[in-house]
Amino acid sequence: MKKIAILGSTGSIGTQALDVVRNLPEEFSVEVLAANSNVETFAAQVEEFRPRLAVLADEAAFKVLRQKKFSGVELAGGRQAFVDAATVDGVELVLTGMSGFAGLEPTLKAIACGKNIALANKETLVVAGELVTKSAEARGVKILPVDSEHGAFFQCLQGENPRAIEKLLLTASGGPFRGKTFDDLRNATVKEVLAHPTWNMGRKITVDSASLVNKGLEVIEAKFLYGVDYDQIQVVVHPQSIVHSMVEFVDGSVIAQLASTDMRLPIQYALTYPRRLPSPVKRLDFWQLNSLTFEPPDVETFRGLKFAYEAGKAGGTLPCTFNAANEVAVREFLRGRIKFLDIYDVIDNAMWRRPVTQNPTLEDLIAEDSETRRLSEKFIEEEII
Amino acid sequence: MKKIAILGSTGSIGTQALDVVRNLPEEFSVEVLAANSNVETFAAQVEEFRPRLAVLADEAAFKVLRQKKFSGVELAGGRQAFVDAATVDGVELVLTGMSGFAGLEPTLKAIACGKNIALANKETLVVAGELVTKSAEARGVKILPVDSEHGAFFQCLQGENPRAIEKLLLTASGGPFRGKTFDDLRNATVKEVLAHPTWNMGRKITVDSASLVNKGLEVIEAKFLYGVDYDQIQVVVHPQSIVHSMVEFVDGSVIAQLASTDMRLPIQYALTYPRRLPSPVKRLDFWQLNSLTFEPPDVETFRGLKFAYEAGKAGGTLPCTFNAANEVAVREFLRGRIKFLDIYDVIDNAMWRRPVTQNPTLEDLIAEDSETRRLSEKFIEEEII
Numbered sequence: 080m081k082k083i084a085i086l087g088s089t090g091s092i093g094t095q096a097l098d099v100v101r102n103l104p105e106e107f108s109v110e111v112l113a114a115n116s117n118v119e120t121f122a123a124q125v126e127e128f129r130p131r132l133a134v135l136a137d138e139a140a141f142k143v144l145r146q147k148k149f150s151g152v153e154l155a156g157g158r159q160a161f162v163d164a165a166t167v168d169g170v171e172l173v174l175t176g177m178s179g180f181a182g183l184e185p186t187l188k189a190i191a192c193g194k195n196i197a198l199a200n201k202e203t204l205v206v207a208g209e210l211v212t213k214s215a216e217a218r219g220v221k222i223l224p225v226d227s228e229h230g231a232f233f234q235c236l237q238g239e240n241p242r243a244i245e246k247l248l249l250t251a252s253g254g255p256f257r258g259k260t261f262d263d264l265r266n267a268t269v270k271e272v273l274a275h276p277t278w279n280m281g282r283k284i285t286v287d288s289a290s291l292v293n294k295g296l297e298v299i300e301a302k303f304l305y306g307v308d309y310d311q312i313q314v315v316v317h318p319q320s321i322v323h324s325m326v327e328f329v330d331g332s333v334i335a336q337l338a339s340t341d342m343r344l345p346i347q348y349a350l351t352y353p354r355r356l357p358s359p360v361k362r363l364d365f366w367q368l369n370s371l372t373f374e375p376p377d378v379e380t381f382r383g384l385k386f387a388y389e390a391g392k393a394g395g396t397l398p399c400t401f402n403a404a405n406e407v408a409v410r411e412f413l414r415g416r417i418k419f420l421d422i423y424d425v426i427d428n429a430m431w432r433r434p435v436t437q438n439p440t441l442e443d444l445i446a447e448d449s450e451t452r453r454l455s456e457k458f459i460e461e462e463i464i
Numbered sequence: 465m466k467k468i469a470i471l472g473s474t475g476s477i478g479t480q481a482l483d484v485v486r487n488l489p490e491e492f493s494v495e496v497l498a499a500n501s502n503v504e505t506f507a508a509q510v511e512e513f514r515p516r517l518a519v520l521a522d523e524a525a526f527k528v529l530r531q532k533k534f535s536g537v538e539l540a541g542g543r544q545a546f547v548d549a550a551t552v553d554g555v556e557l558v559l560t561g562m563s564g565f566a567g568l569e570p571t572l573k574a575i576a577c578g579k580n581i582a583l584a585n586k587e588t589l590v591v592a593g594e595l596v597t598k599s600a601e602a603r604g605v606k607i608l609p610v611d612s613e614h615g616a617f618f619q620c621l622q623g624e625n626p627r628a629i630e631k632l633l634l635t636a637s638g639g640p641f642r643g644k645t646f647d648d649l650r651n652a653t654v655k656e657v658l659a660h661p662t663w664n665m666g667r668k669i670t671v672d673s674a675s676l677v678n679k680g681l682e683v684i685e686a687k688f689l690y691g692v693d694y695d696q697i698q699v700v701v702h703p704q705s706i707v708h709s710m711v712e713f714v715d716g717s718v719i720a721q722l723a724s725t726d727m728r729l730p731i732q733y734a735l736t737y738p739r740r741l742p743s744p745v746k747r748l749d750f751w752q753l754n755s756l757t758f759e760p761p762d763v764e765t766f767r768g769l770k771f772a773y774e775a776g777k778a779g780g781t782l783p784c785t786f787n788a789a790n791e792v793a794v795r796e797f798l799r800g801r802i803k804f805l806d807i808y809d810v811i812d813n814a815m816w817r818r819p820v821t822q823n824p825t826l827e828d829l830i831a832e833d834s835e836t837r838r839l840s841e842k843f844i845e846e847e848i849i
Binding site: 234235236237238239240243248313315322325327328329330331332333334335336337338339341344347348354355356357358360361362363365366368369370371372373374375 | 619620621622623624625628633698700707710712713714715716717718719720721722723724726729732733739740741742743745746747748750751753754755756757758759760
């Protein structure tokens with residue numbers, strides 16, 4: 080049995096990961112569950128999976144949780160307990176299912192303790208790609224991608240020499256606004272943004288998907304996971320979301336991974352790797368499948384992708400700046416305080432204003448994240464609202 | 465440098481294999497060239513590649529070749545010399561590019577001598593799948609498929625556990641007659657049959673492609689190469705011939721291999737395996753690519769596929785019967801002596817009439833091949849013409 084910790088267990092990735100565990104009860108022992116503040120869901124998970132340790136980051140939520148009794152389960156609360164949850168002795172694999180910059184510190188801690196990482200928190204690699212890949216290499220830790228696209232790359236690269244990669248073909252559904260013009264998007268509502276045509280995901284990533292910022296984050300993530308240059312990563316819009324990404328090799332051959340849109344598949348692959356085990360995921364039926372189409376992304380309208388390439392190529396702290404500005408902008412968009420297209424202006428402003436520090440330490444990144452948040456909040460208050 | 469022998473060097477596969485060698489001159493030493501009767505092309509190949517041994521199977525053609533001088537090249541002629549060409553000392557890899565049942569004996573000889581096989585002669589596996597796979601296993605010989613579809617499976621299975629295969633998805637272009645009805649095909653001409661929409665191949669295989677017999681041969685070939693059951697092989701019509709085949713795994717994930725329709729790619733992969741090396745093959749451009757479509761094959765009209773499943777499932781000598789009847793029928797169709805749909809009747813007749821012997825020896829297969837040819841020629845003379 081593989082001993083695992085699931086951080087962010089009440090989120091979209093966490094709940095689906097627990098569904099994978101439920102389907103393969105002989106394979107996993109859930110040693111640690113950690114979440115932010117959703118007490119009700121969390122308590123039910125603790126009841127069902129009986130981890131050794133259960134942590135809620137939010138102090139108030141923890142106080143509610145503490146009222147309950149779970150025999151054999153140690154309970155802990157607070158931000159530091161959440162970070163420490165990644166380091167528990169005996170755990171072999173940590174699934175990082177929490178979202179945003181907050182995922183960086185626990186992930187680095189888990190790596191430092193030699194835990195393999197099933198990485199769903201893409202911000203970790205975007206913000207601190209070099210730190211993370213270097214420390215993973217130094218500790219001999221495996222980073223197993225959970226994103227459907229990076230999971231696809233990972234599967235396509237099994238048995239291949241990474242030096243034979245010519246290009247990574249990163250597919251994008253195009254989101255709910257594919258084909259829309261700048262004018263169409265001026266008054267896009269939160270509801271429209273959240274109506275993703277193919278994937279059912281968390282709110283933050285669904286907004287990022289509509290703005291193509293998510294695809295941009297994935298470009299940077301891919302760069303660090305597979306050690307290619309940015310010029311070797313091509314985004315291809317594929318509205319059906321059946322091909323989850325592809326690798327082109329130096330001989331002109333392309334290997335692709337296809338599946339139905341069910342996150343349990345890449346999650347399970349990361350958890351069971353290097354084995355493939357049976358899963359209840361719906362099979363593709365090629366006799367019924369209609370057509371698969373491909374087209375270039377509209378990077379003039381959906382500027383999120385262009386910003387990401389710029390940030391990635393500049394390197395240093397700029398991807399952190401890009402990510403922090405976007406996190407603030409999406410939060411304010413979801414609160415109804417700014418419009419959809421304002422997200423781009425918030426990012427653009429931060430990327431113009433913030434100086435770039437090369438080879439940042441974790442402290443530099445934490446500082447850059449705070450600075451950008453402050454700057455972006457100020458920009459929103461003063462220039463947008 | 466890998467020391468190779470190319471059997472059938474003047475055919476479609478052979479000439480493209482030599483083009484691969486031309487593009488990667490540091491990688492290969494061509495030790496042996498062997499062909500049937502095309503003296504002119506063969507002499508030019510011998511002149512350019514200077515093999516240690518050059519063989520023409522056809523005695524008359526050999527007499528013409530013998531007039532020429534190639535310093536340092538041993539010349540030999542006749543059927544036995546062709547078979548022996550597969551066994552030359554020092555050769556590591558034999559590419560079997562000749563077509564039809566005639567490829568079986570040299571392939572078995574090469575395996576007995578411990579040579580790895582780049583297998584383009586699919587009849588070898590169709591007719592003698594068990595003999596071939598058993599002797600390859602016993603000698604620790606690798607069978608590297610050159611067919612674009614089986615090369616695709618092979619690539620998709622790199623780094624994977626074959627026991628995790630759920631299904632092989634064998635793609636088919638559908639050939640020039642896709643969508644046609646039985647009535648449409650009654651008077652199909654040789655010219656129409658040879659106008660393949662996506663692949664430029666030899667004449668025999670192009671006819672087989674139109675009748676779906678080729679896809680049937682590939683089903684049997686796949687069965688032996690990958691050790692699956694016939695129920696695990698699903699033929700999917702994909703008219704664009706971009707996806708060259710796919711593997712579905714037990715977790716529901718599908719890995720596919722895509723490339724432009726250029727046989728040099730699977731040939732090169734078989735020759736350079738396990739490495740991928742640069743190739744001039746045209747890259748796929750997913751930004752320009754239109755749609756990829758998939759549909760079920762019409763097995764009622766194109767009975768070749770149904771016969772193949774029947775022959776494969778019955779096993780023993782029946783695949784040999786199926787193949788021999790088809791070889792005779794295609795030859796007579798290309799000579800203009802029978803109609804396109806008669807091919808199916810010739811196969812059907814042989815499969816009804818010939819008894820099935822299980823676990824056939826090479827001698828049994830040679831006898832079955834002769835018997836079926838005699839029977840089928842007689843059927844054509846007496847019942848069709």
